[in-house]
Amino acid sequence: DVQLVESGGALVQPGGSLRLSCVASGFTFSISAMIWVRQAPGKALEYVSGISALDGSTFYTDSVKGRFTISRDNAKNTLFLQLNSLKTEDTAMYYCARVPLGRWHGAANYDVMGQGTQVTVSS
Numbered sequence: 001d002v003q004l005v006e007s008g009g010a011l012v013q014p015g016g017s018l019r020l021s022c023v024a025s026g027f028t029f030s031i032s033a034m035i036w037v038r039q040a041p042g043k044a045l046e047y048v049s050g051i052s053a054l055d056g057s058t059f060y061t062d063s064v065k066g067r068f069t070i071s072r073d074n075a076k077n078t079l080f081l082q083l084n085s086l087k088t089e090d091t092a093m094y095y096c097a098r099v100p101l102g103r104w105h106g107a108a109n110y111d112v113m114g115q116g117t118q119v120t121v122s123s
Contacts, residue, residue, distance in 0.1 A: 002026040002112050004096050009117030016086050020117055022079040022096030030074040033105035036081045038092035048094070049081060050105030059106035063089075086121045093118050
């Protein structure tokens with residue numbers, strides 16, 4: 001079965017940092033573009049960042065540019081999202097998702113999504 005399992009979410013103070021991880025199984029991770037999306041309470045799902053499979057190109061939504069960094073370790077089938085300088089508006093459930101082959105990783109294109117990990121930014 002295709003599976004994505006996120007971890008690393010926590011309660012953190014404004015200005016703090018977190019590193020989210022997503023372990024993939026059941027498919028060839030190394031050839032799959034991947035994205036992170038998030039959903040705050042009462043709001044729609046929002047694209048956060050994406051990374052290609054082949055050349056490692058990355059995209060970020062404007063609100064996280066310069067603060068978040070997406071990366072991947074194909075040897076460990078793991079996707080990461082480093083969150084720095086966190087703000088209260090970053091509070092959300094964060095999900096990793098697989099981009100269908102041939103689709104662009106610069107938007108919320110996905111066919112499989114994990115169960116999410118909660119990030120809460122509060123003082």
